[in-house]
Amino acid sequence: MSESPKSSMDGAQALVKCLEAQGVEYIFGLSGGSAIPIFDALITIETKIQLILVRHEQGAAHMADGYARATGKPGVVLVTSGPGATNTITGIMTAHMDSVPMIILTGQTISSMIGKDAFQEADVFGLTMPVVKHSYLLKDPNDIPRVVKEAFHIAVTGRPGPVLRDLPKDISAGAFTGELDPPMNLPGYYPFREVNIDDVKAIAEAIQHSSRPVILAGHGALISRAEKEVVQLAETIQAPVTTTFLGKGVIPETHPLSLGMLGMHGTAYANKAVVECDLIMSIGSRFDDRIIGQASRFCKDAVRIHIDVDEAEIDKMIKVHHSCVGDAKAVLQELLKHVSALDTADWLRRVDGFKTKYPLRYGKQAGLKPQQILVELYQMTGGNIVVTTDVGQHQMWAAQFLRTSRPRDFIGSGGAGTMGFGFPAAIGAQFGRPKEQVWAIVGDGGFQMTLCELATACVNKLPIKILVLNNHYLGMVRQWQELFYDDRESGVDLAGNPDFAKLADSYPGAKGVTLKRTADIRKILQRAMDYNDGPCVINAECEKTENVFPMIPAGRPLEDMLIERPKTKLSKPTGST
Amino acid sequence: MSFEQHTHTLSVYVANRPGVLARIAQVFSRRGYNIESLVVSPANDGDFSRMTIGLSGASEGLEQIVRQVGKLVDVISCMEHADDTAVVRELALVKVRVEAERRMEVLQIVEHFACKTVDLTDTSMIIMSTGASEKVAAFIRMIRSFEVVELVRTGKVLMARGDQPT
Structure with missing residues (x-):
């Protein structure tokens, strides 16, 4: 023990070794x-870990998030104290809302100065408390290995989430x-629960009595890799x-049983099927307000079933008849032993009727339609791309028209609705999936919040395609103002x-192209696909006042x-x- | 929609770590619950602490909050206890300004409620009342016919009866 070389290490070097492990x-x-010792350790310790230098800390958090969603592995963020740390909070909250594993390392002023308003001091432990799964303020260098181990364990197990470590200099x-x-x-942490067989049998029994069942698959199904089940x-x-927005890819959207x-x-x-079903089974979704509309009327006459790894989600939004707390994959594997074939031919015919009668559509007259660009992108790529989105109209069009076939191919900020997420998340996704073609579908509003990361993409020669569906508006809010506020535009x-x-x-290594005419869509998209020396921005000048439909006004029932x-x-x- | 307001007593067993109280308090404040009393003390095993939290708020949703507290990493368990399955006690210290001539009247009340005088001067006394919250409250009502200068209550502490864990 006494000859161990570790005695010559400092805390930061031990940290790097633990991260590598x-x-x-x-x-x-x-x-x-206050983070200099950690940055120093990244070059003084022999390590394969690569530091990706960002241009704004929010970008770092979204990159780690995109990396985590694209790979299933936790993303790691390293920033300094004070503003460096507070700049990550939007990104931490985004990850927290969507159950994404993330490790945030923040520098902190020296221990003896904490609480004395030192330069770049902020109570990051306190500031982030509501948006982390767990957090630590370290007080002893020798605690670093245990805390690293615990942080990764907490971040990825059970319902994943961000874990922060505040590290005084x-x-x-x-x-x-x-x-x-x-x-x-x-x-106090026990994320692994045995599947309760009685719960599963009760669910199986309910299914067996159903004639119009609908499965609602959410992010939890993806996280537990339960897509096969x-x-x-x-x-x-x-x-x-x-599926929910975050559940896209659990079932291939080309599958005959998929409703999108x-x-x-x-x-x-999908909405009509949910309205008419006699049984709804959520697998890893939290019955978010944007999918249930009015809680009291959601599937009120149907048998409601909830499978979730987080017990606190059961009965939170929707009171259910049957539930099972546990990892989606484990629960489904057990459930599959207890269910047998169901004759739902009449029901599927009716649902297929909805598909025929109410397909996704958009007007083709007038100018360049964002939906048309996405449809053609889907046709050109066969959907075999990794897509990230920002938040707003373009996000919904992307979710509607880019059908997702594989898990982890569609990445967007769901619960948090964070504008500026899409592009940095694409950078993280491209690092995690270097062989895949990564597309950031963004709006002109959100892109401007984090476009400084073009430099990061250029330095690392990432061939990301950034499709800016540019309508010169904060379009989703404009749509609400048009529909619900007598077309009064404000802000x-x-x-x-x-x-x-x-x-x-103007960025070295990046390319920009402009798309203005419908007839040029394929040509311009192809040009972007052919450029792989760095990021390519497609500025698509879309029709300004296009709206997203279907739409359920917030708080109204699905009907x-x-x-x-x-x-x-x-x-x-x-x-x- | 109006929910009935009720008082609830939760017992929370936690790892003795920095921030654990703040995390728990946040769960309640975010959901609009008011913490009325809070007792934190080291548990039998010194690595852990026991919190007894007295709350007022809607019964609706409390179960969800109990689960949210329970899932905090540093929380071992969080349980709501009904008064008939647990022993609930509290302690109050009451400082009364009283001259020598009326001291006997005060001592009669003290004796009736099985309280103790823990400090006595020419002009004042401090009385300690222990017991069920209702009993402590009844004593305070009575003693208010004298001049109460200061009042401190500990808040409820609770322990489940028999073999049940708290």
């Missing part, structure tokens, strides 16, 4: 005073004399499957946009879905957003 490939970060710079692989000490269950009981996404801007056939006009193609051209723009005036929505 966890299999970390990339750290997304931006340096600063004297701790990262202090001498390390401890064990590099100590045991964890988490007496979901499809097997759907095929066994012949139930159509709808449900909810506020989901497909009409939505993005006059002052740069020429995004020229902007891209009140609007298939197209109504002729009559609508009252203001009662739901929040």
Whole structure:
């Protein structure tokens, strides 16, 4: 023991060794005073970990998030104290809302100065408390290995989430004399639960009595890698499957039983099927307000079943008849032993009727339609691309028209609705999936929030395609104002946009192209696909006032879905957003 | 929609770590629950602490909050206890300004409620009342006929009866 070389290490060097032991490939970060020992350790310790230097800390968090969603492995963020740390909070909250595993390392002022308003001091432990799964403020360099081990364990197990470690500079710079692989000490954390067989049998029994079942698959099904089981269950009981926005890819959207996404801007056939079903089974979704509309009327006469790894989700939004707490894959594997084939032919015929009668559609007259660009992108790639989105109209169009066939191919900020997420998330996804073609579908509003990361993409020669569906508006809000506020536009006009193609051209290694005419869609998209020396920005000058339909006004039941723009005036929505 | 307001007593067993109280308090405040009393003390095993939390708020949704507290990494268990399955006690200290001539009247009340005087001066006394919250409250009502200068209550502590864990 006494000859161990570890005695000459400091806390930061021990930290890097521990991160490497966890299999970390990339750290997304931006340096600063109180994090210098950690950045120094990244070059003084021999390590395969690559530091990806970002241009703004929010970008680092979204990159780590995109990496995590694209790979299933936790993303790692390293920033300094004070503003460096607070800049990551939007990204941490985004990951927290969508149950994404993330490790955030923040530098902190030296221990003796904490609480004394030192330069770049912020109470990051306190500031982030509501948006992390767990957090640590380190007080001893020798605790670093245990805390790293615990943080990764907590981040990826059970319902995943972000874990933050605040690391005072004297701790990262202090001498390390401890064990590099100590045991964890988490007496209150037990994410692994045995599947309760009685719960599963009750669910199976309910299914067996159903004639119009619908499966609702969410992010939890993807996280637990239960896609095979979901499809097997759907095929066994012949139930159509709808997914949440985050659940896209659980079942191939080309599968005959797939209904696509449900909810506020989901497909009409998914929403109609949910309205008429006699049994709804959520697998790893939390019955988010954007998919249930009005909680009291959601599937009120149907048998409601909830499978979730997080017990606190059961009965939170929707009271259910049957539930099973556990990992989706484990629960479904057990459930598959207890269900037998169901005759739902009449039901599937009816659902297919909805598909025929209410397909996704858009007007083809007038200018360049964002939907048309996405349809052609889908046709050209066969959907075999990794897509990230921002938040807004373009996000909903992408979710509707880019059908997803594989898990982890469609990445967007769901619960948080974070604008500026899409492009940095694409950078993270491209690092995690280097062989895949990654497309960031963004709006002109969101892209401007994090486009400084073009430099990061250029330096790392990432061949990301950034499709800016540019309508010179904060389009989703404009749509609400048009529909519910007598077309009074307030705070939505993005006059002052740069020429995004020229902007891209000004970055070394990036390319910019402009798309204006419908007839040029394929040609321009192909040009972007052919450019692989760095990022390519496609500035698509779309029709400015296109709207997203179908739409369920916030707070209304699914029955009140609007298939197209109504002729009559609508009252203001009662739901929040 | 109006939910009935009720008082609830939760017992929370936690790892003795920095921030655990703040995390728990946040779960309640975010959902609009008011913590009325809170007792934190080291548990039998010193690595852990026991919290007894007295709350007022809608019964609707409390079960969900109990689960949310329970899933915090540092929380071992969180349970709501009904008064008939648990022993609930609290302690109050009451400082009364009283001259020598009326002291006997005060001591009669003290004796009736099985309280103790723990400090006595020419002009004041401190009385300690222990017992069920209702009993402590009844004592305070009575003693208010004298001049109460200061009042401190500990808040409820609770222990489940018999073999049940708290």
